[in-house]
Amino acid sequence: MSELLNQLWTPELQAALTVVVVLLVVLYLLSIVWVVRDAYLRGSYWYVWAIVALVPFVGVVAYCLLRPPLLQIDRDEQELEIALKQRQLMQYGECANCGYPVESDYVLCPSCHQRLKNLCPVCNHALEPAWTVCPYCATPVSVASRGRRGTAAQGRQARPQQGAPAQRTR
Incomplete structure (x- = not known):
C-alpha cells in the first residue's frame, strides 16, 4: 500500500x-x-x-x-429622488375644499369649482387672497370688491350645483 x-x-x-x-x-x-x-x-x-x-x-x-x-449610495440617491418628487408635487397645491391637485396659477378648482384666487378688476390677473393691490397693474383691490367678486362667482357656481342634485333624484 x-x-x-x-x-x-x-x-x-x-x-x-x-x-x-x-x-x-x-x-x-x-x-x-x-x-x-x-x-x-x-x-x-x-x-x-x-x-x-x-x-x-x-x-x-x-x-x-x-x-x-x-x-448606501443607492439608498441615498433613492431618498433624494423621493424628496425631489415630493417637492415637485408641492409646486402644485391642493384645493382646500376637495383636495384635488391644482396648479399655482389656477383661479378655480377644476373639480369642485371652488374659487382659489381672486381676479384683478382691471387686468384680470389672478391675485392671491391676501393681496390688497394687484402687482401687475398697481390697482388697489378693496376687501369689498374681493368679497363681491368671490360671492358673485360662488353664486354663479351655486346655481348649477343646486339644479344638479334635483336631476339626480329623479
Whole structure:
C-alpha cells in the first residue's frame, strides 16, 4: 500500500495539490475581503459580517442571502429622488375644499369649482387672497370688491350645483 502511495505521490502531483490549496486559501481570503467591503458599502455592520465570513464558505453564502438589497449610495440617491418628487408635487397645491391637485396659477378648482384666487378688476390677473393691490397693474383691490367678486362667482357656481342634485333624484 505504501509502495502504491509512493508511486502516486509524485513531485508533479504534490506541486499541483500545493497550487490548488494555495488558490483555495487565496480565494477564501478574498471572499472575506469582499464581504467586508460590500457590507461597508451597503451601510451594514461590516465587522459582524467579517466574523461571519470567517466561517469557510457558509459565512459567504449567509452574507449573500442576508445582505441589504441596496448600497448606501443607492439608498441615498433613492431618498433624494423621493424628496425631489415630493417637492415637485408641492409646486402644485391642493384645493382646500376637495383636495384635488391644482396648479399655482389656477383661479378655480377644476373639480369642485371652488374659487382659489381672486381676479384683478382691471387686468384680470389672478391675485392671491391676501393681496390688497394687484402687482401687475398697481390697482388697489378693496376687501369689498374681493368679497363681491368671490360671492358673485360662488353664486354663479351655486346655481348649477343646486339644479344638479334635483336631476339626480329623479
